[in-house]
Amino acid sequence: MASVQFNGIVKKFKDNLVLNGVDVDIKDHEFVVIVGPSGCGKTTLLRMLAGLEEITGGEILIDGLRVNELHPSKRQIAMVFQDYALYPHMTVEQNMSFALRLRKTDKAEIDARVGEAASILQLQPFLQRMPKQLSGGQRQRVAIGRAIVRKPKVFLFDEPLSNLDAKLREEMRVEIAKLYQRLNATIIYVTHDQVEAMTLAGRIVIMNKGIVQQVGSPIEVYRKPANLFVAGFIGSPTMNLLSGKLSLQGEDLFFSNGDIRISIPPYLLHDAKKHDGREVTVGVRPDDVLVGRTGEKCSDKVEGVLEVCELLGHRENLYIKAGNTRLLATVEAFFDRSPGAAVSLCFNYKNMHVFDKATEKRISE
Amino acid sequence: MEILRSIYEVAGFIVLIALGVGALEAYFYYHFRYYDRPWFFPVALAAFPIGALVAASAIAGSYEFSLWFYFLLAEALIAAAFRYVVKGRHTVPYLLLAPAFVGLALLLVYPFAFEVYLSFHDLKLNTIMMWKNTGRIPFAGLSQYVKVFTTSPLSEVTFWALLGRTLLWTFSNVFFHVLGGFALALLLNNAIRFKGAYRTLLVIPWAMPQVVAVLAMRGEFHSQNGFVNIAITKLLAAFPFLASLGVAPVQWLSDYPLLTCTIVNIWLGIPFMMVVILGGLQSISSSYYDAADIDGASYLQKLRFITVPLIKPVLMPAVTLGTVWTFNNINVIYLVTGQAGGTEQADILVSALYKAAFTYNRYSYSAAFAIVVFALLFFISVTYLHGFDAAKEER
Incomplete structure (x- = not known):
């Protein structure tokens, strides 16, 4: 492994800058998920690592060895493609052994490796089938098997679950997590689905517009998003983002956007005087919007009107309008109020985030 | 005035066709609509055979009452089919299909049936006046078929020599069509500049009327003024040592007519294969090549293990079509080797067939010959399609 x-990876397609100076260090045995919206350059980055795209600038090192000019097959990587890319005219076994056969590996060795991969992935019954005769999940497993057989240093997954339906996606997610525990390999996994990123990753690399926005463990990027983009991208349902202004009243700092006025406690923003008059965006996750709980110690109550309730089973999404500000709160089921009812809510200050409006960077602790 | 008359004639023809289609639709409409009425059979049997007899007499200009009996028989069958089988179902689809169906029957089924009829009789220059005067041709049984295999359709070459030559011609042409088409398609499938322009230029021989293309190319093989010999002469002048290697201008049309035909036809057939294969190449997902790159396949290995197997589904029907077209290609041979008479060295089955029928006026013999050729082609196509199905089955 x-x-x-x-190191400072740059990619241009003609005049179109796709990646602009990407620096990421991935350690041995690490499961890193690169996540971002479509077009953010994450797949391009992966393909450059695989050697399928030219590198415009910067360098890629595998095990300390510069691989910029190395042929894909020499980089000791294996890639699982979004559409699986199983050769349609070969059986599962031929698909899995193709790379080894090209390398003229010993027949016994090939059989042993294919057998081992097939047993890990429970593919033995399908070895003589054609890809067309397999279900989506089985094809996915064959694609992974084809990667395992090669015993690569690094596994690359390019949105491997996006062609599967929701239920199968969950199953395969667990399968991949188990596989990682078993192979203990270095895995780089690209996805646009933040749930996959949160559940699978040891570390998440969040990208947008060709720039790495934040690198960190799932809980870090969830608890302390480095900027507005990460705050909005990670977490489901999406964080409430309120833009407004900070103002100092006596010793205390207050946030106001016309509809909502709340105090910002000093443990969120030290040195209150420095922030007086600053334009900011405040982020609160729907889970941290507390609605109608009695006995809550809450100094700044916000009054709003319930617009829509969505019952999810054990939780319920409440769409609340406070003045012209829309807020989403997620509460325990069953919130027994009809749309149109007046509700009062307050925020869980401990989990609030403050971002500078101009730089979009996090300024709260 | 001339123009007015042409317009009048064309309009008259269109009205005639429209009337025919109308009559046809009315006829079928009656059978679909009233199949379950008690008066369905009597009315149908009384009206339609008489109508058909009147129409046939008007067209033929003569009158023969025995026809009425055949029409009556046909109408009884058709009416029974409508009453007991069709039962008024699918009225609209059949009504819409009827004109095309009848048109096909007239243009394909009737000539084919007549050809089979001819092949069992003896229609030739000696008997054609008898046919014209009495309407009868001597019955010949299977003797025409025997003659196909035992006598020459022309003056010297035998059927078997022609068959061998045709197979060689077909194979070499299709082989080079696929090879050339594949090579050009591979080149065009790369991201190269002016791709559209190249593609257009390469498709021109195919897009041009074949007569024009072949005659133009035939000129280039002229012994004195053709491009090929001029090029050879200039080459010899520039590199005299070539002469010692045996390079010299060639009498293409008289000494190597079949080779010339083959070269011309290869040139003509490559664009079609190129277009088909290019379409196949473009439909191959690039991720197979990415996967193969990572698996460590070289360019040739990718070609062998990925490109060729994946274009097979489009290539097989194209090869089948190409085989049939080449086997049947009378245009190139006929136009290159001189239209009437000319050499026999380049004749293949169909061009010999054409000459036997229309130069030597052996109509019945040619009919039998054509049916043998048809049987051969049918066999080849079925074999191909069978192999194609098997290939499809395994993926």
Whole structure:
């Protein structure tokens, strides 16, 4: 297994800058998920690591060895493609052994490796089938098997679950997590689905517009998003983002956007005087919007009107309008109020985030 | 005035066709609509055979009452089919299909049936006046078929020599069509500049009327003024040592007519294969090549293990079509080797067939010959399609 380093990676398609200086260090045995919206350059980054795209600038190191000019097959990586890319005219076994056969590996060795991969992935009954005769999940497993057989240093997954339906996606997610525990390999996994990123990753790399926004463990990027983009991207349902202004009244700092006025406690923003008059965006996760709980110690109550309730089973999404500000709160089921009812809510200050409006960077602790 | 008359004639023809289609639709409409009425059979048997007899007499210009009996028989069958089988179902689809169906029957089924009829009789220059005067041709049984295999359709080459030559011609043409088409398609499938322009230029021989293309190309093989020999002469002048290697201008049309035909036809057939294969190449997902790159396949290995197997589904029907077209290609041979008479060295089955029928006026013999050729082609196509199905089955 191996470490991977991206040093100042730049990619241009003609005049179109796709990646603009990506620096990421991936350690041995690490499961790193690169996540971002479509078009953020994450797949391009992966393909550059695989050697399928030219590198415009910067360098990629695998195990400390610069691989920029190395042929894909020499980089000791294996890739699982979004559409699986199983050769349609070969059986499962031929698909899995193709790379080894090209390398003229010993027949016994090939059989042993294919057998081992097939047993890990429970593919033995399908070895003589054609890809067309397999279900989506089985094809996915064959694609993974094809990667395992090669015993690569790094596994690359390019949105491997996006062609599967929701239920199968959950199952395969667990399968991949188990596989990681078993192989203990370096895995780089690209997805646009933040749930996959949160559940699978040891570390998440969040990208947008060709720039790495934040690198950190799932809980870090969830608890302390480095900027507005990460705050909005990670977490489901999406964080409430309120733009407004900070103002100092006596010793205390207050946030106001015309509809909502709340105090910002000093443990969120030290040095209150410095922030007086600053334009900011305040982020509160729906789980941290507390609605109608009695006995809550809450100094700044916000009054609003319930617009829509969505019952999810054990939780319920409440869409609340306070003045012109829309807020989403997620509460325990059953919130027994009809749309149109007046509700009062307050925020869980401990989990609030403050971002500078101009730089979009996090300024709260 | 001339123009007015042409317009009048064309309009008259269109009205005639429209009337025919109308009559046809009315006829079928009656059978679909009233099949379950008690008066369905009597009315149908009384009206339609008489109508058909009147129409046939008007067209033929003569009158023969025995026809009425055949029409009556046909109408009884058709009416029974409508009453007991069709039962008024699918009225609209059948009514819409009827004109095309009848048109096909007239243009394909009737000539084919007549050809089979001819092949069992003896229609030739000696008997054609008898046919014209009495309407009868001597019955010949299977003797025409025997003659196909035992006598020459032309003056010297035998059927078997022609068959061998045709197979060689077909194979070499289709082989080079696929090879050339594949090579060009691979080139065009790369991201190269002016791709559209190249593609257009390469497709021109195919898009041009074949007569024009072949005659133009035939000129280039002229012994004195053709491009090929001029090029050879200039080459010899520039590199005299070539002469010692045996390079010299060639009498293409008289000494190597079949080779010339083959070269011309290869040139003509490559664009079609190129277009088909290019379409196949473009439909191959690039992720197979990505996967193969990571698996460590070289360019040739990718070609062998990915490209060729994946274009097979489009290639097989194209090869089948190409085989049938080449086997049947009378245009190139006929136009290159001189239209009337000319050499026999380049004749293949169909061009010999054409000459036997229309130069030597052996109509019945040619009919039998054509049916043998048809049987051969049918066999080849079925074999191909069978192999194609098997290939499809395994993926």
